[in-house]
Amino acid sequence: MSVTKERAEGALDVVRIRADFPILSRTVGDKPMVFLDSAATSQKPRQVIEAEREFYERHNANVHRGIYMLSEEATELYEGAREKIARFIGASDPATIVYTRGTTESINLVAHAWGRKFLKEGDEILLSDMEHHSNIVPWQLCVRDTGAVLRYIPLTDDGLLDLSDLGSLLTKRTKILSVSGMSNSLGTLPPIRELADAAHAVGAVVCVDGAQLVPHVPVDVAELDCDFLSISGHKMLGPTASGGLYARRELLEAMDPFMGGGHMIEEVHHDHSTWNEVPYKFEAGTMNIAQEVGLGAAVDYLRALSMDAVRAHEEEITGYAIDRLLDAGATIFGPKDVSVRGGAVSFWYKDVHPHDLATVLNEEGVAVRAGHHCTQLVMRRFGVPATTRASFYVYNTNDEVDALIAALGRAEEVFGF
């Protein structure tokens, strides 16, 4: 175990990283706070908080509007963040990044602006049983309006996508495959490139829910060959309501707008309007300017760490956590092999209900998520009402995994049958 620990701390200088996150010095009662819920939202480094504050203190103005100094500065920062985000995911053209308030809005944008325009009765949308509700419900709303049909890739007992029958699920009728890049409840990393190749072979477009993928794994949209990729800023050290949608430019050109309003137009007449160029066609009204600038700072922070090192750190700590949880008698949902999974680890511990467990863990200073994690299809697949989930990021240490395990012991004392 000590070897694992040293290697984990080798991939990233976690002691130095933790010093950048003011919130991590908080305590719960007299115990150090152990934050293991980054899959829900990550904590923010000073650099991000400062970027947002400096924007408001020195550069605040609306963008693309005013012919004056502040507006020009604000626009430069806002568009500069777009360039950083594009580079971060390997997109060569910043105009292929549409700002949104996160993955939920991004997927709704695709289902609305692409789905309602291009899907018709009898077309099929292929999802999977591991999807977050935000990659299910927008499509349910879409099929109601279009007459298209939803189909789902099932899961194996290990929590991997069961691709044994993919040939009958992915057919000429399939117009879009929309899947998670990394499951938020099982941790699974599906083989996106393989799925994209298969989808493209039948003429379907590929939409990847990157809420968990982009913060934790090096991503290159050209290598993944996806057509859409949603990005959640607040899960990758950025402010809440920051994020975006990557889409191939020709798709953005062909799609209808999502919301109507200021700035998304070119000309407005009594009876019709014409649209602004991509990506502004999709950015109606005043956007989350300061937050996207903050996301640009988060991207700088992650690039300085190197996403390869982030991934290596998380493989180490996830492997350590899985070993220790299994030793402690927990049941883990999702793959155990860290090469095909990320650091969101769902488990069930000795018949202690996840809500009771999370309450006891909180008393010990350990913050975890308990519930269905917005993945009710996953809960039903594994026959549990809820799970407890610990999730890790750049600032977590193996010592914090040890604190989790010790707190489980306390729960057993209280709830032992």
Place this chain on the structure above:
Amino acid sequence: MALDEIYKETILDHYKNPRNKRELPGAELSCSRNNPLCGDEITVFVHEEDGKVAAVTFLGQGCSISQSSASMMTEAVNGRSVQEAERLIGDFRGMMAGDAEPDEDEFGELVALKGVVKYPIRVKCAVLAWDVLQEALSGGDGKAAGASAHGA
């Protein structure tokens, strides 16, 4: 310490050895509901006779708070008039909302749940069974929002 306060022996006792946890054949009133946030589920069965709660049972699964609250509830309302049962439901909700101090004579063991008030997100666990009972008594057909969290 807070933990001990909310998981008093009474709560754990009712959780581990739930009272009246069974179906009630021939019950005129029944209602189920789940808490879509956490997957807790409760079904309450009531046999009503001459304006009285002649028998009340429950089935369900979930955390210690929701299940012990259901168990204590069945003991507390059994044999009371429907009117008294409804008043107790109101008083219990008042305690869980932090609005009213419980009358210890009326509440008995239910006082053990008072500590949950300090955990706002879990108050709904404690109140779930009572909401279901209220709905059953008012003749609700028992289909709550959200699908059952169980199955294959």
